[in-house]
Amino acid sequence: MPVHNADIARVFEEIADLLALQDANPFRVRAYRNAARTIGNLSLDLAAALREGRPLPKLPGIGADLGAKIADIARTGTTPLLGRLRRQTPPALVEMLRIPGLGPKRVRALADTLGVKSLADLEKAAREGKIRGIAGFGEKTEAAIARAAAERLGAARRFELAVAWQYAEPLLAHLAAARGAKRVVAAGSLRRQRDTVGDLDILVAGEAHDAMRRFVSYGEVAEVLAQGPTRASVRLACGLQVDLRAVPVESYGAALVYFTGSRAHNIALRRLAQGRGLKINEYGVFRGRRRIAGETEESVYAAVGLPPIPPELREDRGELEAAKAGRLPRLVERSDLRGDLHAHTRWSDGAASVAEMARAARAAGLEYLAITDHSRRLAAAHGLDPLRLRRQLAEIDAVEVEGLALLKGIEVDILDDGTLDLPDAVLGELDVVVAAVHSAFQLPRARQTERVLRALAHPRVTMLAHPVGRLLGARPGCDLDMLKIARAAAAHGKILELNAQPERLDLDDLHCRMAKEEGVRVAISSDAHGPAQFEYLRWGIGQARRGWLEAADVVNTRPLGALRALLER
Ligand code: DGT
Ligand code: CA
Ligand code: CA
Numbered sequence: 001m002p003v004h005n006a007d008i009a010r011v012f013e014e015i016a017d018l019l020a021l022q023d024a025n026p027f028r029v030r031a032y033r034n035a036a037r038t039i040g041n042l043s044l045d046l047a048a049a050l051r052e053g054r055p056l057p058k059l060p061g062i063g064a065d066l067g068a069k070i071a072d073i074a075r076t077g078t079t080p081l082l083g084r085l086r087r088q089t090p091p092a093l094v095e096m097l098r099i100p101g102l103g104p105k106r107v108r109a110l111a112d113t114l115g116v117k118s119l120a121d122l123e124k125a126a127r128e129g130k131i132r133g134i135a136g137f138g139e140k141t142e143a144a145i146a147r148a149a150a151e152r153l154g155a156a157r158r159f160e161l162a163v164a165w166q167y168a169e170p171l172l173a174h175l176a177a178a179r180g181a182k183r184v185v186a187a188g189s190l191r192r193q194r195d196t197v198g199d200l201d202i203l204v205a206g207e208a209h210d211a212m213r214r215f216v217s218y219g220e221v222a223e224v225l226a227q228g229p230t231r232a233s234v235r236l237a238c239g240l241q242v243d244l245r246a247v248p249v250e251s252y253g254a255a256l257v258y259f260t261g262s263r264a265h266n267i268a269l270r271r272l273a274q275g276r277g278l279k280i281n282e283y284g285v286f287r288g289r290r291r292i293a294g295e296t297e298e299s300v301y302a303a304v305g306l307p308p309i310p311p312e313l314r315e316d317r318g319e320l321e322a323a324k325a326g327r328l329p330r331l332v333e334r335s336d337l338r339g340d341l342h343a344h345t346r347w348s349d350g351a352a353s354v355a356e357m358a359r360a361a362r363a364a365g366l367e368y369l370a371i372t373d374h375s376r377r378l379a380a381a382h383g384l385d386p387l388r389l390r391r392q393l394a395e396i397d398a399v400e401v402e403g404l405a406l407l408k409g410i411e412v413d414i415l416d417d418g419t420l421d422l423p424d425a426v427l428g429e430l431d432v433v434v435a436a437v438h439s440a441f442q443l444p445r446a447r448q449t450e451r452v453l454r455a456l457a458h459p460r461v462t463m464l465a466h467p468v469g470r471l472l473g474a475r476p477g478c479d480l481d482m483l484k485i486a487r488a489a490a491a492h493g494k495i496l497e498l499n500a501q502p503e504r505l506d507l508d509d510l511h512c513r514m515a516k517e518e519g520v521r522v523a524i525s526s527d528a529h530g531p532a533q534f535e536y537l538r539w540g541i542g543q544a545r546r547g548w549l550e551a552a553d554v555v556n557t558r559p560l561g562a563l564r565a566l567l568e569r
Contacts, residue, residue, distance in 0.1 A: 009040030162502035180207025193542030208246030254294035342525035360531030418454025463495035500540025512547020
């Protein structure tokens with residue numbers, strides 16, 4: 001993965017933490033912290049500058065020593081000093097440092113006195129009342145530590161968006177039946193459609209009492225973490241935490257803005273309001289004591305002179321500036337999609353026949369579908385050789401589904417050297433050639449990038465499937481120079497795929513935005529391996545919207561004729 005300034009900043013932050021835990025010279029600790037802040041906020045991409053041999057700009061507090069470390073990190077993601085410090089310090093101590101109120105001195109005291117070696121140890125010690133006895137700690141601190149440690153322990157696991165929705169939907173329905181609850185909605189990262197979700201945030205507008213009762217007594221609740229008259233937190237049996245807040249109906253819009261976030265967006269929005277002499281909080285927009293807006297989200301944005309901003313854009317990535325300038329994108333919607341250019345059948349590792357997939361695509365509202373089974377290299381998936389592919393093409397010719405056009409395609413493996421798994425002549429018989437990496441994910445950046453660039457330059461290739469190849473929670477993406485990939489795609493007129501499988505979502509949101517900025521068209525593909533999987537397109541749409549994509553940026557919003565014209569070019 002590309003090294004961003006924030007990654008460099010994170011390494012420096014961790015070095016500062018570890019040095020602090022070792023009681024190093026405070027000036028040295030501060031130097032790393034300051035460097036982290038300087039770099040983390042910098043818009044110029046340092047790693048890119050170094051790669052291109054451009055000199056680093058002069059940065060406050062960053063001399064030759066830190067400059068060399070920046071070069072290390074930009075190249076390798078880390079620097080030897082970090083490795084050395086990590087070996088000298090138990091990682092749990094760094095985790096403990098993240099708990100509000102615990103500085104290096106206190107963390108060392110806890111480690112020395114109680115012998116705690118992990119966050120779990122710490123939480124247990126706090127729960128058992130062993131911390132209050134240590135000099136400098138009291139009962140209140142102990143309780144705060146217990147809570148924060150438990151939260152961090154639980155925070156480690158993020159849930160795929162699609163998985164989180166599986167828990168959210170029935171819970172929302174359960175709460176919607178509460179007496180006096182006028183509205184029950186999901187907020188937080190779930191509503192912003194982030195690819196993964198840390199916890200669920202649910203907002204109730206109206207009377208809180210019955211909603212609270214229903215919430216804490218919900219069948220899937222394993223533990224009630226906190227409960228009050230208007231707010232509560234629970235942990236579900238699956239491990240997912242859910243926060244509930246109830247507000248009066250007149251505060252619904254303000255509360256929804258607040259709990260949808262992101263935090264960065266909220267902060268930027270509040271700053272904008274301050275500039276107009278207004279105050280925004282979860283209860284409304286206020287001029288002095290007077291509430292001037294807050295019942296709807298629209299009223300909140302209008303109060304600061306803005307049109308409503310779609311939740312997917314609320315990341316403080318320029319959406320407030322775009323809104324102010326009247327240049328918010330008209331984000332692509334599911335109903336804009338007319339076709340799907342990537343799907344499998346029983347000919348390789350799909351679960352259904354060509355005809356079944358065609359009917360399912362039609363039922364999902366699509367007008368065209370490309371059948372793109374795997375190529376021979378993927379033996380485990382019964383990949384097609386030229387002979388079987390031609391037999392499949394004959395079957396596709398024979399299938400007729402009213403209102404749906406079938407396109408002939410293949411998902412061809414990009415071999416380790418960047419050549420393709422099938423001969424050009426065979427590929428030449430197809431409407432759509434989807435090229436994909438399914439092996440050698442570990443190649444170093446330069447070679448991996450060269451490999452994919454070679455495939456993109458192949459005249460028969462239509463698009464690059466799931467470009468980085470990540471699997472959320474299981475496999476990081478390949479180390480690819482995505483900017484180079486995007487520029488090559490633009491130069492060759494190739495499409496980049498946004499694969500909508502919930503554990504892929506690849507292109508991710510930032511790569512979608514990069515594609516758009518580089519003038520590359522994106523295809524939102526279900527990669528369906530069965531008739532039910534066309535519904536995955538919904539998750540692809542979510543990421544596309546987070547990436548600022550409009551219908552015109554997405555090839556499969558086009559009618560069949562226009563799409564064919566594009567493919568033939
Ligand atoms: P997640 O749960 O990690 O996937 O991400 P979010 O964005 O759902 O974060 P979460 O659950 O901590 O908080 C939900 C929203 O509530 C967040 O996006 C903004 C708002 N919020 C929560 N705490 C604060 C806070 O201390 N300050 C501000 N400004 N906003 C907050
Ligand atoms: Ca959340
Ligand atoms: Ca939350």
